[in-house]
Amino acid sequence: MTQPLGRAGARLLARFAKSSSVAECSGAAGTAPKVLAAAQAGRQFSALPEPIEDVPPHPATANPAAAIPEELMEMKGIKLSGAPLYLDMQATTPLDPRVIDAMMPLMTEQYGNPHSRTHMYGWESEDLVEGARLQVAALIGADPKEIIFTSGATESNNLALKGVANFYSGKKKHIITTQTDHKCVLDSARYLSQRGFEVTYLPVKPDGLLDLELLEQAIRPDTAIVSVMMVNNEIGTLQPMKEIGAICRKHKVFFHTDAAQGIGKVPVNVNEMNIDLMSISAHKLYGPKGIGAIYIRRRPRVRLEAQMSGGGQERGIRSGTVPAPLAVGFGKACEVARQEMAVDTAHIKKLADRLYNGLNDQLQHIVLNGPQDQKQRYVGNLNLSFAYVEGESLLMGLKDLAVSSGSACTSASLEPSYVLRALGVEEDMAHTSLRFGIGRFTTEAEVDRAIALTVQHVSKLREMSPLWEMVQEGIDIKTIQWSQH
Numbered sequence: 001m002t003q004p005l006g007r008a009g010a011r012l013l014a015r016f017a018k019s020s021s022v023a024e025c026s027g028a029a030g031t032a033p034k035v036l037a038a039a040q041a042g043r044q045f046s047a048l049p050e051p052i053e054d055v056p057p058h059p060a061t062a063n064p065a066a067a068i069p070e071e072l073m074e075m076k077g078i079k080l081s082g083a084p085l086y087l088d089m090q091a092t093t094p095l096d097p098r099v100i101d102a103m104m105p106l107m108t109e110q111y112g113n114p115h116s117r118t119h120m121y122g123w124e125s126e127d128l129v130e131g132a133r134l135q136v137a138a139l140i141g142a143d144p145k146e147i148i149f150t151s152g153a154t155e156s157n158n159l160a161l162k163g164v165a166n167f168y169s170g171k172k173k174h175i176i177t178t179q180t181d182h183k184c185v186l187d188s189a190r191y192l193s194q195r196g197f198e199v200t201y202l203p204v205k206p207d208g209l210l211d212l213e214l215l216e217q218a219i220r221p222d223t224a225i226v227s228v229m230m231v232n233n234e235i236g237t238l239q240p241m242k243e244i245g246a247i248c249r250k251h252k253v254f255f256h257t258d259a260a261q262g263i264g265k266v267p268v269n270v271n272e273m274n275i276d277l278m279s280i281s282a283h284k285l286y287g288p289k290g291i292g293a294i295y296i297r298r299r300p301r302v303r304l305e306a307q308m309s310g311g312g313q314e315r316g317i318r319s320g321t322v323p324a325p326l327a328v329g330f331g332k333a334c335e336v337a338r339q340e341m342a343v344d345t346a347h348i349k350k351l352a353d354r355l356y357n358g359l360n361d362q363l364q365h366i367v368l369n370g371p372q373d374q375k376q377r378y379v380g381n382l383n384l385s386f387a388y389v390e391g392e393s394l395l396m397g398l399k400d401l402a403v404s405s406g407s408a409c410t411s412a413s414l415e416p417s418y419v420l421r422a423l424g425v426e427e428d429m430a431h432t433s434l435r436f437g438i439g440r441f442t443t444e445a446e447v448d449r450a451i452a453l454t455v456q457h458v459s460k461l462r463e464m465s466p467l468w469e470m471v472q473e474g475i476d477i478k479t480i481q482w483s484q485h
């Protein structure tokens, strides 16, 4: 199958027509259609292997749950009645079908290395990657030259913190972040603190918001960078980016934000917010896994030390071949997000309200973690604690519901979430927290099913709980003197 080349193809064609190294193309522009046809014909696969007829379909296509090895399910004591209902959009999002469509040609025919300079496969791929860079830049109000493709937000966060700190280490020795930032920011900061930097981990208020006065007081003449996450992955807190940016600019300190959970969900403009560096991840906005970007401001210029040695791709900041299919998928995801953000937000807010109200109509003693004001949170993240149930049983029993307890990476350990602890949430309530993540493709029927499953399970656990019995009898549990034997 030959794909039409589209806009990028037209530019490519112009280049192709100009090229003197390709004999047929050295003529005038009038030969272009012939050249295109020849180029496309040359790119046809004439010898694709015949499809093998009798291979059974992969079980996952019929029932995703069936793809999980049975022994593993048994080991974990899990029995699934069909695939669990996915409400974990902060961990990752499914690919938007439009993203898949955009990527497909690059997975088959347009497989050139975007850094190949000597033939049309390379030029074509480069054009497509540059188109994607434009789409990413447009979503955040940046210049495409300020977008560097990376493997995701983890890499971008490492690059921002270590890259800036190391570049300016002659004069600057101090870094500021928050106690509720993502593990990859905190770990990068810890790495730097083991190498002579001083790190301030700012506390947050009970709703997860930063105290701006504390931030301003923490800035020192030797502060290299302030790193504050835009939207928290566990509780959805939306930090006041504009105000933080203004403080950093006033003190001439670089402002980095981990925006993995914010991009495509909330409006972002790097200039209005005075953001100097920003980390983005494609798989959080219906794009592919394994690609992201770092925004690096050019005026005033931010310098940083590359973390990867190699061929000097991406302006020498991130060596390695740019994965063109992923970049194109990422670009498409950004374009769709830019065009549909208002529609997405309205849909997600409606479903989040339905979920929250539906649960509260049928259950008492639910606490919403994070800000109560919807303006200070990303609406698609509902982190709820259910009082008087046992945390582990809650998560284990809700096997038909794919939700997260705190962040996906820490939930396996069943440790209470460090984010909830930083908010001052008590340990038992932190353990009974569930993060419901609603997205573009979530439906009303799914929300209703999630309500039914949660209500059924929480009620069952509470019926078994002696604490719940006491609460029902009107006993104030806080006044009980528990025996120490």
Ligand SMILES: Cc1ncc(COP(=O)(O)O)c(C=O)c1O
Pocket: 090, 091, 151, 152, 153, 154, 155, 182, 184, 229, 231, 232, 233, 258, 259, 260, 261, 280, 281, 282, 283, 291, 292
């Ligand atoms: C806030 C935040 N930062 C960083 C990451 C890591 O992103 P990636 O998976 O692209 O490395 C995530 C996702 O888990 C996240 O939620």
Ligand code: FES
Pocket: 090, 091, 182, 233, 407, 408, 409, 410
């Ligand atoms: S890495 Fe972010 S939720 Fe796990």
